[in-house]
Amino acid sequence: DIQMTQSPSTLSASVGDRVTITCRASQSISTWLAWYQQKPGKAPKFLIYKASSLESGVPSRFSGSGSGTEFTLTISSLQPDDFATYYCQQYNSYFLTFGGGTKVEIK
Amino acid sequence: EVQLLESGGGLVQPGGSLRLSCAASGFTFSTYGMSWVRQAPGKGLEWVSAISGSDGSTYYADSVKGRFTISRDNSKNTLYLQMNSLRAEDTAVYYCASGYSGYDFPFPFDYWGQGTLVTVSS
Numbered sequence: 001d002i003q004m005t006q007s008p009s010t011l012s013a014s015v016g017d018r019v020t021i022t023c024r025a026s027q028s029i030s031t032w033l034a035w036y037q038q039k040p041g042k043a044p045k046f047l048i049y050k051a052s053s054l055e056s057g058v059p060s061r062f063s064g065s066g067s068g069t070e071f072t073l074t075i076s077s078l079q080p081d082d083f084a085t086y087y088c089q090q091y092n093s094y095f096l097t098f099g100g101g102t103k104v105e106i107k
Numbered sequence: 108e109v110q111l112l113e114s115g116g117g118l119v120q121p122g123g124s125l126r127l128s129c130a131a132s133g134f135t136f137s138t139y140g141m142s143w144v145r146q147a148p149g150k151g152l153e154w155v156s157a158i159s160g161s162d163g164s165t166y167y168a169d170s171v172k173g174r175f176t177i178s179r180d181n182s183k184n185t186l187y188l189q190m191n192s193l194r195a196e197d198t199a200v201y202y203c204a205s206g207y208s209g210y211d212f213p214f215p216f217d218y219w220g221q222g223t224l225v226t227v228s229s
Contacts, residue, residue, distance in 0.1 A: 001169075034207075034215035036152075043202055043219035044152065055217065087152055091213040094166050096142075096154035 002026050002090050006099035012107040019075040021102045023088035028068045032092040035064055035073045038101075039084045047086075048073065078104070109133040109218045111203045116223030123193050123227070129186040129203030129220055137181035140206030140214055143188050145199035146222075155201070156188065159212050166212055171197075193227045200224050 003026035013019050023033065031051035036044035046055050048064040051071055061076045075082055083106055088099040115127040127143070142157040156177040157166045165177050176189040186203055201223050204216035 032213070036216075038152075043221055044216075045219075046207070046215065046217045049207055049215045089152075089154075089215060091215050094213055095168065096157070096213055098152040098154065101151045 001095045002029060002093055002097055004088055004090055004097050004099040006086075006088060006102050008102060009100065010103045010105060012105045013078050014107045015078055015080060017078045017107075019078050019082075019104060021073045021086055021088075021104075023066075023071045023073070023099050025069045025071075025090055025092075029090045029092035031067050032090060033064075033066070033071050034089045034091065035062075036087045036089065037082075037084045038087065044087065075104075109205070111205065111218055111220035113201065113203050113220045113223040116201065116225045118226045118228065119193055120229050121194060121227055124189070124191045125193065125225060127188040127190065127201055127203075127223060127225070129188075131184045131186065131203075131205070134205070134218075136179075136184040139209055140212050141177075141179060141186045142204050142206065142214075142216060143177065143186075144202045144204055144216065144219075145197075145225075146202070147196075147199040150199075153199075157206070157212050157214075158186070160206065160209065161211050164212065190225070193225075195227050198225060198227050 033051045035048040038044040140160040143155040174192045203220040205218045206214035207217040
C-alpha cells in the first residue's frame with residue numbers, strides 16, 4: 001500500500017497567517033492527490049483534486065501543488081472558518097490511503 | 108442538491124453482523140462510483156470499500172476483505188455495506204461518499220454523508 005505522511009500533525013497559527021501543510025507519498029502518485037477539510041463532528045469537505053485543481057465553491061485562498069511524492073496545501077490568509085483538520089488522500093492505486101491529518105489550531 | 112444519508116449503525120457484539128445503508132439523491136446514482144470511509148473515535152480517515160459506477164466492480168481494504176461486502180441497488184439509489192465477523196477495531200463512524208464527477212475507481216470523494224456510528228463491544 002502507498003503510505004501518506006502529513007506534516008506537521010498540529011499547526012498553531014493566527015488569522016491572516018499563510019499556512020502550508022505537507023503531504024508525502026511513499027512512492028510516486030503523479031498528481032493523483034486530493035485534500036479535505038474536516039471540522040469536529042462533521043463529515044470531511046472536498047477541497048482540491050489532482051493535486052492543484054480547486055473544487056467548485058472552495059475559496060481561492062486555498063491552493064495545492066506538487067507531483068510525484070511531495071505535495072503541499074497552502075492557505076494564503078487564514079480565516080476563522082479555516083481552523084480544522086486537513087487530510088490528504090492518494091487515488092493512484094486501488095488501495096486508497098489518507099494521510100494522518102494536520103490540525104490547524106488558533107495561536 | 109446532492110444528499111447522502113447513512114443508516115443502520117448501532118451497538119453490536121464482537122463476531123456479530125450489521126448492514127449499513129446509504130440513500131442517495133440529487134444526482135444520477137447509477138453512473139457514480141461510491142465508497143465507504145470510516146473514522147475511529149479520535150483517529151484519522153480510513154478507506155473501507157468502493158464499488159464502480161460503470162461495471163459494479165468492488166474493491167476492499169485489506170483490513171475488511173473477506174468480512175465486509177459492498178453492494179448497490181440502483182433502482183433504489185441506495186448503497187450498502189454488509190459487515191460480518193465484526194471486531195472491536197471496526198468501531199468507527201462510517202461515512203458514505205461519492206466518487207468525484209463520475210470518475211471510475213480509483214477516485215477522490217466529492218460528497219459525503221453525515222456518518223453512522225458502529226460500536227463493536229460486549
